[in-house]
Amino acid sequence: xxxxxxPEFEASLRETLPQAAFRPLTASYLEEPRGRYTGQGGLLxxxxxxEEVATVVRxxxxxxxxxxxxxxxxxxxxxxxxxxGPMPVILSLERMKDIRAVYPDENVLVADAGAILADVQQxxxxxxxxxxLSLASEGSARIGGNLATxxxxxxxxxxxxxxxxxxxxxxxxPDGSILNGxxxxxxxxxxxxxRNLLIGSEGSLGIITAAALKLFPRPAAExxxxxxxxxxxxxxxxxxxxxxxxGGGVSAFELIxxxxxxxxxxxxxxxxxxxxxxxxxxxxxxxxxGAGQDPATALxxxxxxxxxxxxxxxxxxxxSEAQRADFWAIRESIPAANRKIGAVSSHDISVPLxxxxxxxxxxxxxxxxxxxxxxxxxxxLGDGNLHYNVFPQRGKSRQDYEHLRPxxxxxxxxxxxxxxxxxxxxxxxxxxxVEDMERYAxxxxxxxxxxxxxxxxPDGIMNPGVIVxxx
Amino acid sequence: xxxxxxPEFEASLRETLPQAAFRPLTASYLEEPRGRYTGQGGLLxxxxxxEEVATVVRxxxxxxxxxxxxxxxxxxxxxxxxxxGPMPVILSLERMKDIRAVYPDENVLVADAGAILADVQQxxxxxxxxxxLSLASEGSARIGGNLATxxxxxxxxxxxxxxxxxxxxxxxxPDGSILNGxxxxxxxxxxxxxRNLLIGSEGSLGIITAAALKLFPRPAAExxxxxxxxxxxxxxxxxxxxxxxxGGGVSAFELIxxxxxxxxxxxxxxxxxxxxxxxxxxxxxxxxxGAGQDPATALxxxxxxxxxxxxxxxxxxxxSEAQRADFWAIRESIPAANRKIGAVSSHDISVPLxxxxxxxxxxxxxxxxxxxxxxxxxxxLGDGNLHYNVFPQRGKSRQDYEHLRPxxxxxxxxxxxxxxxxxxxxxxxxxxxVEDMERYAxxxxxxxxxxxxxxxxPDGIMNPGVIVxxx
Numbered sequence: 001x002x003x004x005x006x007p008e009f010e011a012s013l014r015e016t017l018p019q020a021a022f023r024p025l026t027a028s029y030l031e032e033p034r035g036r037y038t039g040q041g042g043l044l045x046x047x048x049x050x051e052e053v054a055t056v057v058r059x060x061x062x063x064x065x066x067x068x069x070x071x072x073x074x075x076x077x078x079x080x081x082x083x084x085g086p087m088p089v090i091l092s093l094e095r096m097k098d099i100r101a102v103y104p105d106e107n108v109l110v111a112d113a114g115a116i117l118a119d120v121q122q123x124x125x126x127x128x129x130x131x132x133l134s135l136a137s138e139g140s141a142r143i144g145g146n147l148a149t150x151x152x153x154x155x156x157x158x159x160x161x162x163x164x165x166x167x168x169x170x171x172x173x174p175d176g177s178i179l180n181g182x183x184x185x186x187x188x189x190x191x192x193x194x195r196n197l198l199i200g201s202e203g204s205l206g207i208i209t210a211a212a213l214k215l216f217p218r219p220a221a222e223x224x225x226x227x228x229x230x231x232x233x234x235x236x237x238x239x240x241x242x243x244x245x246x247g248g249g250v251s252a253f254e255l256i257x258x259x260x261x262x263x264x265x266x267x268x269x270x271x272x273x274x275x276x277x278x279x280x281x282x283x284x285x286x287x288x289x290g291a292g293q294d295p296a297t298a299l300x301x302x303x304x305x306x307x308x309x310x311x312x313x314x315x316x317x318x319x320s321e322a323q324r325a326d327f328w329a330i331r332e333s334i335p336a337a338n339r340k341i342g343a344v345s346s347h348d349i350s351v352p353l354x355x356x357x358x359x360x361x362x363x364x365x366x367x368x369x370x371x372x373x374x375x376x377x378x379x380x381l382g383d384g385n386l387h388y389n390v391f392p393q394r395g396k397s398r399q400d401y402e403h404l405r406p407x408x409x410x411x412x413x414x415x416x417x418x419x420x421x422x423x424x425x426x427x428x429x430x431x432x433x434v435e436d437m438e439r440y441a442x443x444x445x446x447x448x449x450x451x452x453x454x455x456x457x458p459d460g461i462m463n464p465g466v467i468v469x470x471x
Numbered sequence: 472x473x474x475x476x477x478p479e480f481e482a483s484l485r486e487t488l489p490q491a492a493f494r495p496l497t498a499s500y501l502e503e504p505r506g507r508y509t510g511q512g513g514l515l516x517x518x519x520x521x522e523e524v525a526t527v528v529r530x531x532x533x534x535x536x537x538x539x540x541x542x543x544x545x546x547x548x549x550x551x552x553x554x555x556g557p558m559p560v561i562l563s564l565e566r567m568k569d570i571r572a573v574y575p576d577e578n579v580l581v582a583d584a585g586a587i588l589a590d591v592q593q594x595x596x597x598x599x600x601x602x603x604l605s606l607a608s609e610g611s612a613r614i615g616g617n618l619a620t621x622x623x624x625x626x627x628x629x630x631x632x633x634x635x636x637x638x639x640x641x642x643x644x645p646d647g648s649i650l651n652g653x654x655x656x657x658x659x660x661x662x663x664x665x666r667n668l669l670i671g672s673e674g675s676l677g678i679i680t681a682a683a684l685k686l687f688p689r690p691a692a693e694x695x696x697x698x699x700x701x702x703x704x705x706x707x708x709x710x711x712x713x714x715x716x717x718g719g720g721v722s723a724f725e726l727i728x729x730x731x732x733x734x735x736x737x738x739x740x741x742x743x744x745x746x747x748x749x750x751x752x753x754x755x756x757x758x759x760x761g762a763g764q765d766p767a768t769a770l771x772x773x774x775x776x777x778x779x780x781x782x783x784x785x786x787x788x789x790x791s792e793a794q795r796a797d798f799w800a801i802r803e804s805i806p807a808a809n810r811k812i813g814a815v816s817s818h819d820i821s822v823p824l825x826x827x828x829x830x831x832x833x834x835x836x837x838x839x840x841x842x843x844x845x846x847x848x849x850x851x852l853g854d855g856n857l858h859y860n861v862f863p864q865r866g867k868s869r870q871d872y873e874h875l876r877p878x879x880x881x882x883x884x885x886x887x888x889x890x891x892x893x894x895x896x897x898x899x900x901x902x903x904x905v906e907d908m909e910r911y912a913x914x915x916x917x918x919x920x921x922x923x924x925x926x927x928x929p930d931g932i933m934n935p936g937v938i939v940x941x942x
Contacts (some may be wrong), residue, residue: 105707106824150660158719161658164635177915186854187632188893189621189671190900191938192920199658217715236576243578244688247761248629248719257673267662290718292772293764301763351657353577371934383657396792422659427659437661442650449663450928456919468663 002066002464005043008141009063012043016055020095021045029090030081031070031072031139034346037081037431039090042068046092050170050178050209053091056081056250057207057461058176060089066464067091067287069203071114071145073459076348077430079149079202079466088464091207093144100210101121107215108167108184113144113208120213129215132159132251136335150200152426154331157382158251158288161426163199168212171198174205174457184212197452203463205456219251219288223295224324227303227315233357235283235381237311238302242285245305246298251284255381259374259391260334266394267340271333272326274316283381284331286324334378342398344373345408346389349416350425351383359419363388366411371404384407385425386411414438429467437467473935487526491566492516500561501552504545504608504633505817507584508552508902509739510561513539517563521649521680524562528678528932529537529647531560537935538562540674542616543587545608548619548901550673559935562678564615568736570594571681573579577905578686579638579655584615584679591684600686603630605720607806617681620670623897625802628853629722629759630687632897634670639683642669645676645928655683668923673899674934676927688797690722690759693765695795698774698786699750704828705752706799706852709773715757716776717769722756726852729804730862732847737865738811742804743797745787754852755802757795763920805849809860813869815844816861816879820887821896824855830890834859844876856896859883884911900938908938 002132014022023046029125030039047053052401060067066088070080076244093114097229111120117138124131130169132144135153143153151162159165168183181195198206229235242250261278264271264351275282285302287295299317306312316323338346350430351359360377367373374394379386390408413423417440424433437446446468453468464470485493494517501510518524531538537559541551553559564585565588572580575598580593588609589773595602616622618640622633630636639654652666700706706726713721732749735742746753756773758766772790777783789795809817822830831848838844843864850857861879863869872879874919882893884907894907908917917939924939926929935941 002586035747061923081509103823103825105711107711108823126784152658152660156658158634163664164631173919175914177918179915179919182915183891183893185821185893185896187623187627187821187826187856187896188911189623189895189897190893190904191671191916192666192676192923193664193671194916194919196664197923200662203665217711217718219718220715240576240578240688245762247688247690247759249761270932288718291716292769296761339689350656350658352574352579353657354574356876377505380658385658404494420654420656422654422656422661423655424660425658426660433661441661442651444644444650444661445652445665447648448644448650451926452663452668452923455922 002086002461003064005065005089009065010043013056013059017052021047021052025090028073029070032078032081034076037078037083040083040087042088042090044090044092048093048095050172052298053172053207054176054178054208056089056091057172057174058306060461061174061176061459064459064461066087066461068463069207070117071142072137072140072192073143074141075149075430076427079428079430079463082465085464093142096209102127103184104129106184109213109215110182110210111143111213113142114211115140115143115424117143117146118171128218130218131160131213131215133165136332137195140241142201143211147199147208147211148201149349149428152380152385154252154254154380156380157253158248163196165214166195166199166211167214169195169198169208170210170328171313172207174462179206179382182212198199200363202430204453204466205462219297220291221293222288222324223299224284224286224327225299225315225317226274226282226284226327227306227312228282228431229312231281231357232360232381234311235281236353237305238283238418239382241306241311242302246287247300249287249289250285251288252284253382254284254331255378256284256331256334257377258281259376260378263337263341263376264330264333267337268333271330274330275314279314282328338376344390344398344401345393345405346387347412348385348425348427349388349421349423351416351421352417355419356384356386359415363412363415366415367408370407371401431465434467434469473557473932474535476536476560480536481514484530488523492518492523492646496561498772499544500541503549505547508549508551508554511554512559513559513561513562515563516937517566519566521643522544522676524643524680525647526647527562528643531932532645532647532930535930535932536560537932539934540678542585542613543608543611545612546616546620546901547898548903550899550901550934553936556586556935558725558738564613567680573598574655575600576654580684580686581653581681582614582684583681584613586614588612588614588617595686599689601689602684602686602692604633604636607803611660614682618670618679618682619674623851623856624725625725627851627853628724629719634667636666636685637804638665638669638684638685640666640669640679641681642679650677650701652684653681665834672902673937674738675924675937691762692764692766693759693795694770694789695755695757695798696770696774696786696788697745697753697755697798698777698783699753700783701853702752702828703831705782705823707827709754709777712774712782714776716773717758719754720758720760722759723755725802725941727753727755727805728848730847731849734808734812735804736802738808739804742801743802744787746785750785751830755798765915781812789814792812809847812862812872815861815869815872816876817858818883819896820857820859820892820894821855822887822890824893826890827852827855827857832885834883837886838879841878842880902936905938905940
């Protein structure tokens, strides 16, 4: 059993750390973006460096006090909020936000875990490089949290998720020891892959304190198009055609359904609709090409071949960077429109690529049997990752359906499981989906996860209640 | 402590498995390519399916008998050979060699762990797709072994190593339970990354029985060039220029030193030398481009820019597929030439990209202080992975230097460690480098590896002595 932070514990910690490490616990540390979790409080500590993180964790390990790592606070599954149990230490990385070094010739950047994602992107850009992790909350999310949750975003198709963008990690393990794994090596086959074990462990096996990240050349020319397809299966055929024609140059391939466009028209009429008649499905294709290649030409040629093959029925190709930004504004406004409508239940799911069309059809039909929902399915088609979100009918509010939420979630997740999919494609498990893990995860996987947690964190101090229930 | 296989154990296993699972233990199971390890024997079992693998492992777990997983037997670090200790079961995957399914639209192939790498490549090709893992032993290596050792090869720069090419795994864990992780999902953030923990664990945490692998579109056009550079630093500048100009189209970027060309002239005069005067350093650049792009033109333009910048001094661009094959024959003949010369000590190392030139200079100087060696440094420059191999002077043999081998190895590995590099970039630890792990690995990493091993394999039955010493 864990213990609560006590005045004695705090006093003792104050003797070993500089005064600056202690900050007031404002409300922002106890809230999260979707308003589903509220923290109970705790002792906020903001160490200035890795040694201080280790000092805090050692103190917590000795006193069996829980540690909740806190990055940018943008997580969507309650991983940063501990609502119940003994009062924890909330360990914020906010003071460890330096870009430690950039090695442009090696395409490597080393950052403190508390560096804001947008700052990492900017530091790469200043050296003529690209750090491709990109997601809605990049202005406040911190790279340590991005790695702890294996964040995804819009460029996964081309560059991979956070896991794929990390070469090495420095971390403080649950016993307070420092893992010095901040390698810039592209290849290192010496022993178990602790880096990937920590990435995606959501703070439950240790606290990431710094990371060596992969950079990429910036594309010489970028372009985008919107193309209308009949259904997600046609979108997949278009993606295969684009990959064959353009190779690795396809940076993003985002699926947008008619409901998303209707939500935009309803809540954000200032966003310009790309087609006079809202199509049932369209895709946003984004290209980044090398020297001497013209994205608009490549997209035109793709459109012609796809049109002749009956895969696309309409399309528009960005003629300027401004028009490309307009296309992206459509995609990026959909989450905001969703929030204005107010979801009954949101699902960050993935299914095998070939099953997406079938999944959407079956999911919509099953939900219609429950109530008169509106479903907005959109997302990263090339990754098989759909944000499959369920909304009230026009004129009703989410409160009208609140009692149905568990049933909706169960219906969608059961179907995902039936299709061999994942109930958390990119947001993680956090505290929100621990029950789902218990219901859907392979028993051998669950047993191995519990054994690893017990081996590395025998007292269960690291982010208690995340991924697996406390001992 | 483990127990030896006994006649009673074998008799009991024969009652639970079909007769076909038992094959004679021929010498080939007790040898390895470099002739440094000789197996002591054991009971060879070749299960027909995953259930039978689980049956064997459960029996071994109950009797505390060691299990040595055996794939293609091509490993270079003794991971497949147990020389000492209680007689183990040698569990060969040779009868589990089916391609289970191909999903061309999803770019996914599912194979049994015993499938030969070349057969996986061919199955992908039959569906118009590419499985890019490619290495010298691909005609006999099995995909399960490739994954267990996180194999590298020549296409890592573009497509990643075995780890990056795997979406999901099925495996039998040390307690005989079956991990059903054979997902085709591109994104799945539900719990710890057991896939990547098993990949690279070299059979010490379980036996991979099947894998879902990533496929890629086949490039529309391929091309290659050899370009002469002053040193590895210039090669790195050339790679940066190529990446900027050609983006993701650079499939391979191999560094070849003068000594490799001299070894070829000495032992394989039939291999045509590309330049009249052997250059100190050259690189083999291989491109795979999309529709409408011409690799020869791209390489010409790259050469012109690099020549004008003073980065390259000479070059030749393949004008046909046959000439491209000739270029590759040079690169691929170097390991054979090395074997004919006979290495005193071979090192599969990596250092940060920016340190390669410095490392080679310091390494050569340090070795010259020991004896009159010839050093052949070559490898996958874009990955920072050098095969840094030390040979006898002309007219002498490896036996003349045998007594210096430990000193040579220690000298090279100490230097690698000093540069923040890895003493096993792609071959793994096996039994060969357990001592190196103990000497060079971060203490927190070693402790975590031992804790995970103890948690998942408390009796230490899985590939005893690999990566970490037995309990």
